[in-house]
Amino acid sequence: MFKRLSILVLAVICIPQLVNADEGKVTFEKDVLPLFKKHCVKCHNASSRKGELDLSDGAGLFKGGESGQVVIPNKLDDSYLYHLIHDKQMPPEGEGEPLSSDEIHVIETWIKSGSPFSDGTDPASLIEAAEVNQHVIEPIMLLRCTVCHGAGRREANLDLRTKATMLKGGKSGPAIVLGKPEESLILKRIHSEEMPPRDKLLPSGVKVITSGELAQLTDWIAKGAPEVDIKADVATAEVDPLIDESDREFWAFQPPRGDIVPPALDSTESARTGLDLFLLSKLREHGYEFSPEANKESLIRRAYFDLTGLPPTVEQVQRFLSDDNPLAYENLIDRLLASPAYGEKWARMWLDAAGYADSEGKRSADPIRRSAWRYRDYVIQAMNADKPYSEFLLEQIAGDEIVDYSNPDNITEQTVSSLIATGFLRMAPDGTGSDVVNSVPERMEVIADEIDIFGSTVLAMTLKCARCHSHKYDPIPHRDYYRLLAVFQGAYDQHDWLKPTAVSGQTNGIMKNRALEVSTPQMREEVAAHNALLEEEVAAVQKPLSELFENLKQAHRKSIIDALPEQIRSDVDTALSTEEGNRSEIQKYLAKKFSPSIAFDEKAAAKDKDYAALKKKVDEEVKSLNAQKLPVPTIRALWDRGRPSPTYIYIRGDHRQSGRLVGPGVPSVLTDGKTPFEAAEVAEGSEGTGRRLALAKWLIEPDHPLTARVFVNRIWHHHFGRGIVASIDNFGELGSRPTHPELLDYLATKFVESGWSIKELHREIMTSTAYRQSSVVSEKQLVDDPENKLVGRMQLRRLTAEEVRDAIIAVSEMFEQRQFGTPDEVKVRGDGLVTAIAQDGAYRRSIYLRQRRKEMPSFLETFDLPQMNPACQDRAVSTVAQQALYLLNSTMVRELAESFASEVQTQAGDRSKQIEHVFLATAARLPSAEEMEIAMTSLTELEQLWRDHATTLSETEQASFDVELRALATYCHTLLNSASFLYVD
Template sequence: MSITSFRTLLIALVCCSCLDRASDSYENKVPDVVDFNFHIRPILSDKCFACHGPDANKREADLRLDTQEGAYAALKDYNDKFAIVSGQPEQSEVYLRISSTDSTVMMPPPESNLKLSSYHVELIKKWIEQGAGYKPHWAFVPPAKSDLPEVLNEDWCANEIDRFILKKLHEKKLKPNETAVKSQLLKRVSFDLTGLPPTIAMQEAFEQDTSPEAYEKVVDELLSNAHYGEKMAIHWLDIARYADSHGYQDDSPRTMWPWRDWVIHAFNKNYPFDQFLTWQLAGDLLPEQNEETLLATGFNRNHKITQEGGVIDEEYRIEYVTDRTNTFGKAFLGLTFECAKCHDHKYDPISQHDYYSTFAFFDKVPEKGLVGTFDENTADPPRMEITDEMVNDVLTFVNKKDSYPVAVMVMADSVGIRDTHILDRGNYDAKTEVVTFNTPKAIMEFDTLNFSSNRLGLSKWLLSDKHPLTSRVFVNRIWQEFFGQGIVKTAGDFGMQGELPTHPELLDWLAVDFRENGWDIKRLVKQIVMSSTYTQSAQTNKRKQEKDPENILLSRMHRTRLGAEMIRDHVLASSGLLNDEIGGPSVKPYQPDGLWLAATSGRGVLKAYVQDHGENLYRRGIYTFIKRTVPPPSMLTFDASNRDQCEVRRLNTGTPLQALVMLNDPTVLEASRVLAQNLSKSDLQNPDLINNAFKRIVCREAKPEELEVLLGYFEDQLQHFQSNREEATKFITVGEYRQMENGDDPTIAALMQLIHTMYNLEEAITRS
């Protein structure tokens, strides 16, 4: 098939509407009431805190603008001058400096390359006129449930979420979309809850069910599906930096897949989030601890580990504790905690003392910086060995393939093993002051009367009703899974430099409601997918594009490409190739030859890629072996995490390489061939046969005009391959799945070409 005809076919089948990212259309009009958190602090944080913020070592002129006390105090060497004088901008040095055109006094100074717009200057002036009131950072104030907003169109609201969304839409004079058509809605919720496409039987049943409960029945069915746990686990594996190798140059294998099995199990069994969190942070310290709670602590040990000779043991041990501390900060607090390792945080009220006081919770593990050698698959102590007896008794969810014990890294503390020191500039050998267990006071006091001085106490601190971040951060991240971005766009930064919440009252309402209802994750997920906000169509128009180009207000549903794992899963499931076994060791599907040899040291068990065969070739993407130094190339192309560190949000890019993967990946080609084989054996006539493939791949009925184009293309290809039978035979010889005996090669080749084209449609790998 020529490139021209392929392009023509794609254009005939689908007209992609490329949505230009217009500039923000919100008018820069100074509001009647200027709010410190939502208007002033972001400006100060961006433009001022680097020199006048929490970091004492970088503070200029002894001036702090991140606290009211600092801003109101007399300036150094000028007892009669003040940075801010409440109600009097003309007496406030901040306003005088930011409005000046004199380069010798203006702030920020020209050499900083920072500049305030006239709008920013007017905002600050009006804020000072209104009293220059400071407030605690919004994310450090415990969430509270506000009253549900009153709205005009109550009939549109399926639940409480919709009231908050609709209120903001009314304020911006926008209307929500109509409900998506059934085929779009089923495809969306099926991928969102299980990561798999709806079967043709599911599509037909949903279309035929005209009851008011039809959609809710589908949601309940998907939530109870065992594949739900696999889909939910993907985002948690990114957060936990799960991988199948240690990382660094020699990058030897590690066995942590039983912990992955536990994560899938925990989501399927709907473990409450407080239990999910506690077991992973401190399952080894629970009074009722068992093999399962101990296995859960593998979360803390998923960091990279070196096995290279010549390294300094203590240097790398400190790296491991650092990784655990940073992951804790991002995963549960949603903060850039790592910024305080070498100095006080420049923007957030987290001192270096705070950092190492939190570091102390993870610093009592009897581990080494260097473990084993590059050719050993040795688990770094402490570890647990999973036996058949454990699997038959407690760890029934672990998909253990053989009778040999499996060694998994877990957590254990040794009392008095070492003191924790503040490290000057973060250097492992520059120990200074000894610190004890504590947390940043700006977030919440660590009450030693109620919280034990260990990781279990740290878990209880996180789960306190007074904690401002834990429930907000998790709810926001779950929201992100369904809407493409969180209510706080910067899911890993709820601090001063992070984005403000688009719907702060909704975020707080959900956070409190989540906690009040037993930290029930499935309940939260159902709330989201049952909302009218979620079930909207993704259609847009010029007015919505101009008014809200990024769809922050959610007047429509996002159109987003499927995640890397889901693209693979979709191809396998729709073709009938999918091995839907749950859990077990990671597998090595097709991969270009020589990648591992070219990119690694050439030593050890993982020096060369040894592909699997048989059913292991067709397992879900979540089980693909991840070597940190050379991640799976096709998945990386579609923005999968390389699992080097905690990642709370994947990028969503569009590159030519993605098109090349869909055109040339052996899995896509093999799936096209296998589906072609299976359909060629059916009794379906050509139009029905083509529509059957279309429904499997695009998840809807083909329109008459689309079917006409597809049928014409199939007939052209059939004629071509009938005239070139050797080419047809060669074309369908792809992949290891068994070839069809006594099949008509030209027919199979023509069908394979058609199906391959369907997989390359933008709509095929987009959840609408």
């Protein structure tokens, strides 16, 4: 017992005496402020105010910051600051020492005891009373009312967006009476529960106004609906209080240095290009040189897969291997860059980053995006045309603001292309097509995903981290996220929403759909002509049925009239045949009396067996013909309607807590901090605000810190397996630092100077010595540089999911090279596998397969095709048993292997020539002597096995059973599952 007591006493003595014996005496000045100074004031002071919060004194603390009031006296659960320090979110890791449990207890005690001050200051006196004004009321109206009484719809001719429009009122008169809430129509309707209409809550995506919001509205009206002159928070010529020059000193936020030249080296024989000199210089610092050049067989296969995503044909391999021209390799690169397959390969890189999918995702229904494929085709065509990256970005971010699509007769192919390009900003998962998930929070998720995709793909910045609070690691204030949101507000307005693909049974159609019906006159004429021909065919098919119906109708009429007494037959027949307006009184009487008995409709005609059989046949043919009709061409586009709702900061990302009004802008740290963001002038006829066009033009300024760097790094990553900055989607504080910063700036500058030519960038990289290296590596180098940061060798890489499938198809006789158009269908088998459907016995490239988020093709998914939630900046690469098993057991792969074998038999001669052909097709090289011997032996054994199997077949089956073909197909199937086929050296 004494031992236990001693330990207890010792423990009590060792606890830091941070709290007064009487907990009620914990005060701000004596107990809390010292803790803030120790842990927090470094970032949260009067000059820096990170998160717009100043913790250097009581006034700053109770004023709060971007997250609103952070301490609520007597209410620990509502005190945001307490949760941040208790959960160890603040101070951020690396920014300061976390508060100890005892220190946290001090702050907890202080808040619980009413947050007292030593000098008796009442905390309530420091809390700024929120004035009710138009900026308090407008967010409420936007959230609860303007979907029916705003920009898009004005039921009862009532607009509730502003005080002026409320006073103007609608059909029933003014919505508000200043100073008289009891007489204000809007309050009467709310109290009576007429507004918002309960039957329209779900289809409108709104919820009933809360008691707190109602109290604020009532108070505002009672006070005469006061308005204050508060301008939107935008960048000005004044110094930015939230971002300083030290924030802009980070390497990624500085413009690329345009004066960098390749380093001068003593020996440069192994360097072919400027980029080689940068790499070689760093290698030599570590005592290394480039690895030996890869052999021609490896180079042609590497180049083909890197630029086209397809293997070279046997003829292409043989031609290159026999080409003695010193520029044979350079000429090969030029041919591949000019190949239509180039666009299909490199479009996939961008489509991954954009989050391309042929369905909406989110909900289990996962509705199909009927025209998303047009964006896929746009990217392929842009890549093949070597559209400058600057133009490529401009069209995707603001294509609707650079063309006039107001006059249907003046729409050109370029107009349509620019609008299709904006599909880049329509690729995020979007479940708001269903009324159940179409309220403001779900819409904000869609917008957040798009901003995330934009930030990661174009800027390599994690903008999403500033949605709820200022970024913890990068200088992106909470404010800047909402400024950027305001840039997109004209097209992505959570209060004026356009629905995506409707979900059958879950949408009542109150909101407009976002499909844009825009097409060239030629396209409309082609559709009309195509459909007119089908209408003629429909009429021809229906004619015999119409004639039979008329015959049956006349026969029925005759039978009714013939059954009448003879003396009235003629009168009744005449009455029924006479036009209604020309009938005498007697004829009117007869027609009224006998018309029901001679009535004859489809139901009556169906009783005739011949008619019923013919109708069934005709209906099927008509259905088939109507299915062939072309719909009015639509585009899944993003377009600005020129009437954006005001943008308010959502405190902590909560749409129910609106903060201050902000205007459009870009991340301040990427500017000089003194240049206002100004909307650009849009094309004549466009309704756009010009905000996104201004954003796009800012992005493609030659000295932009990130645009060229990020894209160059992305291309480098795909060629070398690792970016100069390894984190290709994050150039921020938590991202990787560039291994060769001078090289990155050199390439970025050259990229811009080349006119933003993507093909020229490929050529620069692929003709270098660095790219032509072999994958040979010494043990020492493997230990010193396991990640190949120095680029002292080429990395062995596994083919991507699409490359595996496309390569297997390409070596067979079942390769359909048709480009573009609607996606190829897939089917879900009974065992759950999702498989492609052959089109006329052939398969197109994988980029044309329908990619439904919840029905991903099993082949591609097995080899790491991402699901796009919301996008994929860098694919994972796995090596698992399921991949080999899938290739071994897939019916499609076996069929393709048989087709491959048939092609080999047709093209090659004897068995040894066939083996050589198989190796050239699958590995771009001839077999070694050992491989030839193994292959010959294997084929002999396989033939015997198949010969034995043939004995189990019927005579009829044996007659068509080709043992040699089956053996060769099995051997081909084996090589399609080999490392030499699945990997690029």
